[in-house]
Amino acid sequence: MRPQLVIVGAGPRGTGLLERIAANAPELYADPGLDIHLVDPHPPGGGRIWRQAQSPLLWMNSHAKDVTMFTDETVTMDGPVREGPTLHEWAGLDGRVFADRRIQGRYLHWVYERARAELPPGVTVHHHPRRALRVGGPREGRQQVWLEGRPRPLLADVVVLALGHLDAEPEPLQAGLTAYAREHGLVHLPPDFTADSDLSRLKAGEAVLVRGFGLAFVDLMVLLTEGRGGRYEGDAYLPSGHEPVLYVGSRRGVPYHSKIGYDWTGARPAPPRFFGPAEVGELLARPGGFDFRRDVWPLVEKELGFAHYHRLFTAHPGRTATAWAGFEARYADAADPDEVRALVAAAVPDPADRLDLAALDRPLDGVRHGSHEEFQEGLRRYVEADLSRRHNPDHSADLGVFLALLSVYGQLVRLGDIGPWWHGFFSHLASGPPGPRLRQMLALSRAGLLRFVGADMTVTAEDGVFRAAGATVPGFAVEARALVEARLPEPTVGRARDPLLRELHAEGAAETLEGLLRVAPADGRILDGAGRPHPRRFALGPYTDARTPGAFTRPRTGGPAFRQNDATARAALKFLAQLALRTAA
Template identity: 30%
Template sequence: MTEEEREVPLARPLVLAPMAGGPSTPALAAAVAEAGCLPFLAAGYLPPAQLRQDIDELERRISAPFGVNLFTPDPGGRVGDPVAYRRYRQQVLQVSDAEESLLPREPVWSDDAFAEKLEVALHSTARFISFTFGHPSQEVIKRVHAMGKQVVLYATSRPGIETIAASHADVIGIQGPNAGGHRATVAGADDNSSEPLIPLVQHALAVSKKPIFAGGGVANASDVLALLRAGAAAVQVGTLFLDANEAGTKETHRRALRELTDRTSVVTRAFTGRPARAISNRFTECLSGYAPEMYPQLHFLTSAVRKQANEHGDAENLNLWAGTGFTHVAAEPAARIAESLLPYTPTIADPIARDADARGHRVAVVGAGPRGLAVVERLVSLAATTGNKIDIDWYDDTSFGAGRVWSPYQTTALLMNTVSSQLSAFPDSSTGFGDNYVQGPAFYDWLQTPEADEWLAHDPVLLAERMNVEPNTYTSRALYGAYLTWAAERIIGAAGTNVRVRCISCRVTSLEIEGDARALTTSDGTSRNYDCVVLALGHLPARPTSREHRRLATADGANFLYVPTGDATVQTAAKLASKQNVLLLGLGPTFFDYLELLTTALGGRYVRTDEGLDYEPSGREPNLYVSSRRGVPYHARGVNEKAPEERWEPKFLTLAYAEQLRRQRKTRPVSFGRDVWPAVVREVELAYTLAQSNEHSAGLRPEDIYAALTAGPEAHRRLRKDAGLPTSGFPWENVLEPRISTDDVESIAQFQQRAIVYLERDISEARRGNKRGAFKSALDVLRDIRNEVRQAVQEGTITDWSFREELSSFYTPFNSFVSIGPPLYRVEQLAAAMRAGTVTLLPPDPFLSPDADMRTVTVTGRYFPSEPISVDGVVEARQSRVDASGTADPLLRHLLDSSIAAVHRFDDDRSSSGAVSVSPHDFRVLDPEGVPDDRILLYGVPSEGINWGTAATIRPFVNSVILQDADTIVRRVLSRLANTQTDI
């Protein structure tokens, strides 16, 4: 089984814990699965025939993934201590008044029919088999893998986690000390720890790449969010489902959960001989101090006592298993409980009802980020005018509206690089849609509303952040993601009676052409047909490049850590924190994410003093070395001085100029370097001169500067000279070829000092603002005119050579470097961390040389002084290049492999742009022969090599590209549907 095949198939990051002894039922598991979560059936104490029956019933109800939990027997505890057993038997009789004949006189041992139940689980459709109370043999694990299933092993301590990390298990289950029922301590091992759950999760992340199911004492959504943000792949919950309508919990137990809320829960061996947490009662109070450690002997001893207590409604002698959060238990349907724990995930459409209730044309939207949200909004708004009944199925396995990048479940350490007042999710008057759109507040405006308070009520972390947001605050991505999920609910709720939107929490893995239908298959194995499919895709996972493969292969099995390109995550940062010296390659947005995750997220503090910002290390940080091809970080964003609707209105690179270029291409080739770049340069020069004129009260008018720039560079120089400004104009040489001088550098420390001076100059310029500060206001122009650049360079306007060599190779990375950099505060943090010695900025173009046993890598370079650096971890701290041919996304891979789609190639030499080939003006997917599919449309990052500038978020009142593209796509879809007779 490959790593991709072993990926944990979680539609929603919640796992139903196996609750042996009755609460775990097929009905409960089915309800949780239909809510998009992963249920586990408890096999403990069940006869094999009953387990088979329960699995059969569950398989009839669902096709979604589920797991089975088995008790691993401890042969070493077969005999036990007969004397201690008899003594404890007498104590039980005195406390419980049970009939003596019902209590076994001698210890009883059983392996819980382990081998038989393992066979039942192996021959079921269960995707997971978990083992409690012990670890199975390697032979058992191999058999589980051979049957295409994954192994979950549990730990309650750091040594236990390390044991699983070194094993062939697929998932580490971590049970904290607040968990209800039996703790998953391994029999005979010193694995019982009182260490809190989140530190255990962090330790597991540091020592293993395996996904983590974490649980224990979860009381509410706030607890779930904390564990997910700490890096757990999913949160395991049991106690909160004990009173669910579908649970098989004993009635006496249910009543105790509701009525004994003034009591605490305690860990006791009184009922079974193993540590288990239960609501305190007479039995635990009287016997906890006397129970010997004998499992399952004490389980069989007290079985009759417990049965009698339940029948008589006697809560004082019943094992009232419950975690510390038991006072939050509610008698509700399981699906509602699951939804309350995941506040940013909408109700999942029931698959059976959805298929039976389809009424008209069927449209699938794949991708739940802002692009997918924009398509759904346009469908909701425009379909209302057609009168046709349309069923919209919206697919993704992330948060609807937010997608993966803006997930509200992620750590709040990762920030936006756009201020709160310049973010939105809704169309507005700038789009030209008239009144035909779903109206809603922009992000900052929403944060001021009661709706925001209500939406964030279950999330104290984001609620606290909201209270401190100003218009120019760079918020966490999680907070923006929470807003996007609210916007998704609002847009779905605005659908008229002829439109239905259903959210389906599944990953789409393939798309087939079946006559006039387009069939989607999802990760749960379900296939459905649609009239049209819209692929609204963002950044997709990429397979490692050949160089990354070589470095991964070299590091594999060694103590060295190598991380290929991709997003900075809590999971990766935890592994880096265990290293001593780490090299980060890249100085863009991903690097700044790592900087945060490896400083303040590890306990360090940035402190503002009269001299500036200082960093106080926690001692947990690795030594961070940083370098890149340029050798300098992305430019800091200037302090925002612009209103939400305010942007630079181009004077040279206008839409009229773009249209002129399209006409011009009929008579001569159009290139970016000759026809577009000069207009960009003049826009920057105009903004720069105007800001300098305002700053020095030189009195220059925009029209005067425009006229001088139109006349040529010499006229512009004369104008500046006459106004008393330096004649040189914008310092292009410092921007196009930035450099920290390495001349006469004799040590890395000396280079550091020069680097800090460079950063402080950038910080000073950023503080002057993006309107009053001439330098940053000029750079902000490049961000503001992206729409116009896109209009001027759309495929077919400039030549293929120019698109590839001038736009993609030069302007795109240059534009990112100067206009989408980090907030000012992040660059201040970098300078502070450098002064503190936590971060060392190295000269550009480092050369890596692994040592003989691959435990360290030596870093040198042609610009380096003779002072090599040794590191034990290397991170490609940058986003991977958009290249569809190297995608790891299963859907896009399938489309390319089946020739439904193709990688775009330039006509001049057939080289690839890396984009998925689509019609550039209506987004229809093209096959390898260039034939468009009217029923499959795609936009977003995978088409970036054709449709330049698609990666920007939605801004209010600037006619964002995402909204216009979505409108074009939906109008194309509705036109197609108008000519389609659906009988799918």
């Protein structure tokens, strides 16, 4: 029987894996036959999140020129580089456009079709538009992948899970809020992919509490305003009359930082300088393990600071008091944060030119306003200042930090599950909304349809309503009959609604303290409780402890997801090639 490879998930991850199989098969798989089964109820390429059947109002949050599905010479991998067009090159778009998600879905489908066409003769792809329910089979034998509505399982010599973002059962707090809403005739929308939420339950003119100020909130804002017939004219929003009034807050109380609106010019530093493969290797080799805050974060902070000051000194030397060479040597030798702060204070006169990661992460810490209206004005000024800075190349040290963040993320992937804080910090600083979305927030705020609650937002369920308050305006609270949790569900294996993951969890697949599926860093093989890698099961994606910023990335930034796809593709092909040889003998 021909070897069989089953890939569960045909979105960007599954598509990227197929591209790497096509690239590596000529070297690693000489057998004339192989069946690849893609299992996904959604069309191959875009999958669920990037499906073409969604609102054209929803954008990507990256410029079209910053989106690619193809490897280049910056990706550290054993397989061959196969370059291809970025989204803007493929679609003929202006590179600085924020394309809508349907265009990205078409691009991803084209990448899928190209990868399929580049497979060697005799390798055939079969798409099964169904959900995978469970995987069974002995460690050393063929696996069985059971599909919804199919009486017999797919037989698989190798199974790769590339499931992407998944629905989850609510945690106890969320379940309690949903039950409270049901009991009192309220509306509670738990964490979800916003495009799939039932927003019709949010009525015109009513107050809606929104907890979460990231990208899920941006989607919610768009669908409840322009999506209900409102429109923008210049800096003003003209309501349709069908919008609710959104009261939004979060732990930080501010939206994610704007996307940077200019391009890099001149020479780049060559990251990593202080947090690279050698440092990661040393951390992994420590007998007692490592602590993120104590052992990892100081290295990350120094790497980000180096990128910031390298750019400031070399591109804007008039704003520094010393020469770069001397500063660089003393920065490299600085042994603790206090020494770095003293060095920076002496060399960089303007505090606005100094990198303060704590202030960037929590800009409202210690900030208090005397009234709700005063805070609305204050936060509008904050957003306007962020927009101005992030679109002004005079502050191009910010872009240096952004590029260093991508480098750091590529290294952190090797450390496994490091907890949720880093991912939130990275998203807040590097994965924020397009500038035009923040301008829309300002217009909605001025129109009275978007109200800011503040930092450390709390929500209570009492007296038959939901009540929200924040630390930024002492004494302020707002009541509403609707509450929206504007974020994706946490990618925890134990609460995943996906039956396949639940079965793996029940059978003993290892998970981290954060509830992520443990996989071998080298190739993505699923680990059991004893740390043994499964010879025939692999996993990639956000529910694993090797999660990356995304399944696609900016060109020439190393693409950790591409590196993972390549390693998994090569391991799977080598296993299948050896199996074919044994079968032939």
